[in-house]
Amino acid sequence: MSIAPSALPIGMRGIEKRFGSVPVLRDLNLDVEAGEFLTLLGPSGSGKTTLLMILAGFVRANAGSIRVGGDEIITTPPHKRNIGMVFQNYALFPHMNVFHNIAFPLKQRGVAAAETAERVEKALDLVKLQGLGERRVDQLSGGQRQRVALARAIVFEPRIVLMDEPLSALDKGLREHMQIELRSLHRRLGMTTVYVTHDQREAITMSDRIAVMNAGRIEQLDKPESLYSRPQTQFVAGFIGESNFIPVECRNGSVWYEERRIHTAAATPAAGQYLMVVRPEKLRLLANAEPTSGVNVLNATLSDIIYQGDSFVCYAVLRDGRQLTLRDYCRSDVLAKMPAPGHPVSFGLDAQDTILVAAD
């Protein structure tokens, strides 16, 4: 199936949206590259779904511009936008069978019956639902409905596809399977895809780039790896992955935590108060006699150890009462260093793993 002979880029400038007097999107700018899989990630109420609705044309922005390719589409009605969309609850037409659901966009475009049948067949093939065309929608499982919705959104070869939390109604195993499948389908068809989710793991698994949204703004737009390893705000660091935050101070060109100098790999930012982002898997247990030159040592009191089979989680409390979490695999050399709960413990954090963000 030859979909997306030329995927189109999307350029959004100055998008503003208010519901009544409540601002939902504030001066939002976003560029989606042609053929890219971009995810809008954020908590509920962050404006990600509204932004998708504005892209699809169901919601009109109060201000701003949307360019697809070279064309301005901000005033184009939804039925003329030629954008495929997969809805959260699939929105399949209950009075039509699978075939007619998928044929619907082709029928609207006046495609001849023979070609329609052929293209629907190919689309069914693509989503692995061969031979289910005559099924009624209510005879399908959740996963199958998901696939029909997907087939319907791509059968008319749109150059942009939008997906609004399409996997949220599926159970965990199926969801993870569909993530991989959606990803490979995107690689094969190459259409520009904007995906909305509140599940950070899903976003990281699937996306080329992720736009983390918070309170109607894009906090950070980056590749999944960069987003995880170099979050730029406290919100992003807290939303993507687990983090503990330790307040630190920058002065005289170095970083200080409780009068101890913190080794960092990156350049020291301007003087002021910052938060150090500590990821549980970046910490390691230090034995008493271990050399610690160049390593940041955090002394704490061990409060609890949770055994998780292949790995364990250590909860410790710093002197100032802040909690610190460490996660590591259950190797004998690691376990040998483990003190009993209630005893002092030392955690090591390498200089290249220190991340500083401004406090929100």
Added chain:
Amino acid sequence: MSAQTALMQEKAGRSGPDLNTQALHMDARRESLRLLALLSPSLLLVFAIIIVPIGWLFWLSLFDEAGAFSPANYARFFEQASYIKTFITTFKVAFIVTGACVLLGYPLAYMLSQLPRRAASICLIFVILPFWTSVLVRTYAWLVILQRKGLINSWLIDLGVISQPLSLANNFSGVVIGMTHILLPFLVLPLYASMKTIDTDCLRAGMNLGADPAATFRQIFFPLSLPGLASGVVIVFVLCLGFFVTPALMGGGKVIMWAMRMEQTTSLYSNWGAGAALGVVLLVVTLALLGLFQWLLGARATGVWSSR
């Protein structure tokens, strides 16, 4: 084998899966008895106020005025032209009133379904409000409005639109206007309820896939509203067939419907057998229509139609 071991074996057998099967069976019996006990008051009521009178009606219809067993009451339908005329009038009124209710009610229900929740519930009160007044009062109100020197005629004459009063009451159009008004909520309410269940994302999906608003309405909204429309139409149509007060008052004696005929036959001519036969025929025709309707809808449901 001694008798003792046989007894022990029997005991062992009973205590195994056999015992459980018996217990399950007992539970099922007890459950159905309990259900029957709970249902019995309403079943008795249904029997007393529906089955018995209908049986009685049917029984009565089989005897002529002299009290002899005869098919005369049914033969009369084919012999007397006035019966056939009444029959045709009744169905004509039912079709026209149902059609008028659909034409007025569908856009109304659609508008209600698209309004925000608060506004919709306020508007719904206005739809339901007439239910709180008696049919008789509302029918007289229509007479006041529609009669020769009524509000509409006097306004139109004062405005110079017409010189002679229109005959709006005491004839066929009066019956249709009055019945349409009284039966409209019976169409609007089920239709509104079914329209509210239509997923707005389905309509969005329609537009997203390239259907303009009119096509989305035609291909998605309208088919999905059909089950609600069908139940509204059935209710209105069936109520029309047996309607009495409004045609009796608004028809000016010129529009004789089935229920009026029954009233005449029993209270004027005291011919209970003939009246009962009228009732039986109406009941059978109504049931046949409902059956036909069910069959038509059922046929659609087995096709691409969902049974929703």
